[in-house]
Amino acid sequence: MTEPIIAIRDLRKTFRSGEVDVHALRGVDLTVEHGEFLAIVGPSGSGKSTLFNILGGLTPPTSGTVIIDGQDLMKLSDSGRTKLRKKTVGFVFQKYNLLPTLTVGDNIEIARDIAGFKGPLDQQFRDVIETLGIADKMDRKPRQLSGGEQQRVAIARSVVNHPAILLADEPTGNLDTENSTLVLDLMRSLNKKLGQTILMITHNPEAAAFADRIVHMRDGHLHAAA
């Protein structure tokens, strides 16, 4: 047995907003194996995004243990978390978050530039672009694309540096059924063909069904699917 890619024990996150403490995560335990496609569902405000933001190094945990790909997040400094975002995780957001002034191709290139990769794209990634159906859209600006197309570009960008895990926070939240199905299909094929580990947050049970495993979040705790 290899080490799990993600191992979380008793993870807590408390936000201080004004005078009150908001306990967004109240002792989360989770183990994710290499190559898993995991869906996280749960009501609004239950702490799903907070968990992702910690896993992705956007914000530090308050207490507990979080090991990602061998790195202990509790021990990471600001610059350590920057490096984690650069090399270890890829993000896909509900709002696509493409850079509006850059073309599709340059949106992908800038992610490579930040991570310090140079030279031509590798074959595996070019296959991904083909699969995502955006190969002929490289010179377009994001606003010239539909939501579904923008989200496919965002997926391409998130995996261009071959991250250990892909974190997708409601990737289909802004898409219609047809585009949602397309994007979910593509994520599943990334998972199956390339063995990409994927964690996905969703409100939609049909979307969650694309994953191998579903966990529920409620009031800052995780529960296995009933």
Place this chain on the structure above:
Amino acid sequence: MVYKLVWENLKHRPVRTLLSSLAIGLGVTMMLTLVGVGEGMLRDQEARTRGVGADIIIRPAGSSAIGITPPNINERLVAWAKEQPHVTQATGVTIQPLGGVSTVHGVDLDELSKMSGGFTFINGRPFQSGQEAIIDEYYAKEKKLHVGSVVKILNRDWNVTGIFRGGKLTRMMLPKSVLQDLTATTGKVSVIYVKLDDPKQTQAVIAHFKQTLSDYPIYSMDELASQFSVNSIPELKTFIGVVMTLSVLFGFLVVFLAMYTAILERTREIGILKALGAGQSYVLGILLRETILMAIIGSLMGIGMSYVTRWLIATFIPASMTQAIVYSWWPIASGITLGGALLGVLYPAIKAARQDALESLSYD
């Protein structure tokens, strides 16, 4: 790759980019025009002084090398100078201040003409006597004067009889004796110009003059010409310093405002870059590059505009001012504004670099 983003950012707000660059450029233009006018006027004055054709210049006791000198040299010294060894010609000139920096010269046109190798008249003829004046082409152009025009000097009307090719002593000349009588300085001159049979004897003759005229500043033409430099005009140096400071301040304020609004507007994009793993130095680098690019565009515009000011000066006030293009000041002026611009971007850039990734991402 990062340059593409920098360039797209600048292109995204073309008006802001152009206006900011223009404002940066104005600082460059101010510096280049000021230095250019200083240099241009000094070179012009030097050329006109050399145009007299003298080897030695005698100025009144107690005067400095350049600047206005009242007529208080006894004219008998001119006659005396003419008799000294190696001297072929000597002529006295009176200079009458007219208020401000403008002056009028009274000359013996025959003597001056002989010494300088002859005047060329574009229009008209030399003055004879009485209240007649000759002016150079630049003065004529600026004041819209022509042969037959009347100019008012010292409360008298003077007829313009001729317009001569510039480059000789000054722009407007009157008959010396008439001016002397009018200003009650008969028998007095301001400067004596001396020409020798052999320029190699200049230092020897100066030494000889000084035995008799120990109180008088006496210069060779080269010594006098070397005084026509920015260093001998402390006011100009101070003024250049003031304009430099203003340019730095200007660049600072413009860039501060432009980049401050830019980073507010791009909060979310900065969040995206950070989510992709961009560190503080990456974000800092983008904003610094944007500023440097803007400063370069601005400097080029500023240099271009300095040609425009030169054209304006040459077209409308050619007699009052001359602007030179001083290449050596291009990098200096650009560097100074770049310094101001970099100071201006410092705070916005650090603020952007330190921005919390998560907060930036949830910013709409």
